[in-house]
Amino acid sequence: MRRAVFFDRDGTLNVESGFEFRNLAWMPGAIEAVRKVNDAGWLAIVITNQSGIGRGLYGEADMHAFHARMQAELAAAGARIDGFYFCPFHPEAAVERYRAADHPDRKPNPGMILRALSEFGIDPAGSLLIGDQDRDIVAAERAGVRGVLYRGGDLSEIIARELA
Numbered sequence: 001m002r003r004a005v006f007f008d009r010d011g012t013l014n015v016e017s018g019f020e021f022r023n024l025a026w027m028p029g030a031i032e033a034v035r036k037v038n039d040a041g042w043l044a045i046v047i048t049n050q051s052g053i054g055r056g057l058y059g060e061a062d063m064h065a066f067h068a069r070m071q072a073e074l075a076a077a078g079a080r081i082d083g084f085y086f087c088p089f090h091p092e093a094a095v096e097r098y099r100a101a102d103h104p105d106r107k108p109n110p111g112m113i114l115r116a117l118s119e120f121g122i123d124p125a126g127s128l129l130i131g132d133q134d135r136d137i138v139a140a141e142r143a144g145v146r147g148v149l150y151r152g153g154d155l156s157e158i159i160a161r162e163l164a
């Protein structure tokens with residue numbers, strides 16, 4: 001079984017601006033953090049709530065384009081994300097098909113993590129999730145994965161400690 005670092009996206013890998021589909025600004029050490037995960041032979045997987053899609057602020061295509069930009073900038077530094085999991089659902093979504101009172105994928109629910117564990121053959125007990133909100137940690141724990149709360153600072157230093 002593989003090991004993985006699950007990354008929350010907004011506020012952990014990239015600066016949360018509310019317009020992430022347009023502006024990509026990395027958090028300190030984020031690119032290096034992903035590369036360290038790659039170099040350690042662990043999977044690097046993004047687990048992100050994207051209620052902005054449900055709210056009608058941007059579309060799935062905008063988000064995929066943003067992820068492609070992330071991958072291009074990572075590739076330029078010799079790094080990569082192995083998988084992106086996103087949840088567009090929200091209880092008060094403006095777009096009806098994205099309206100769900102308590103969707104199993106929306107963090108703090110663990111649906112995205114559970115799917116990644118299954119699809120990649122990941123050992124939950126040997127993996128970790130890092131995110132900047134309590135709901136990230138709760139989702140991780142519900143999936144049997146250790147959660148690490150990111151309070152800012154150099155992400156690559158934190159990841160290096162966690163991989164050691």
Ligand SMILES: [Mg+2]
Nearest residue numbers: 008010011132
């Ligand atoms: Mg976040």
